[in-house]
Amino acid sequence: MYFEVQELGKIAIKSTIQNDHLVSYTNAFTSGLFLSVGILHILPESNETLIEFVDYPIAFLIAIFGFSLLLFVEKVLFRNIEDNSCSQELQQLDHQGKHQVIILENSEHQHTDKLINSFKHDQNSLKPYLLSITIGLHAIFEGIAIGVTTKTSDTLALGLTLMSHKWAEGWALGIAFRQSNIQKDRQIKFIICAAFLSPIGIFLGMLISNQSILIIGIVQSITAxxxxxxxxxxxxxxEFNKIQNQTFQYILYLLGIILMSLIVYFE
Structure with missing residues (x-):
């Protein structure tokens, strides 16, 4: 997983090719895998553990809190940071009186285009940092899910599921950095840091697995x-908000669910 993120991120930074279709197909397939892992695999196991301590479906409630935690971090906290950055840029342009350029005559359209492109360029510099944090949170939780497993079959199933997705994360992160004005050396360092987060999550999960069964059940519910x-x-x-290839993406999504369902069944 480490090498997938690192190498694909570096390739994306240096490459002029952007194969969006391949990434979309992979994400569609992986979405079925992830949904099945959370609902069919991790959640029932954590519920079986926690039901011994509380006569209540506490595992499902904790899973909702885990879902809500990522929802808050990504869609509320980070979105506010990004919106505030956009607002500060616009206020700065407005303060300098540059917003008037947009309504000037055709002779000054070239200056307007440069101003707009400069603004977009600044915004692209913020995107990879936010994406790094988002992917990092995912990587840590995913790694913990592997680390707390006690069966070899569970570890292999989760590992293969995550490996089918990690290269796409590295590629997306590399593309985001490539479109920014961040120095190449710093881009590579962030890619390497992002790649380390999955192994760190696995290590944290292994530490947690040595604790009480109650803690393991709680962590499993959060990761679910x-x-x-x-x-x-x-x-x-x-992926399904995109107009093209929705039927094929849906088939891949179903294949992901079927594959993980078979793994759970034979387990």
Missing amino acids: GSFIYIASTELIVE
């Missing part, structure tokens, strides 16, 4: 919620 969140809000919504 995070898997459901990644599948539903990050992958499914993003």
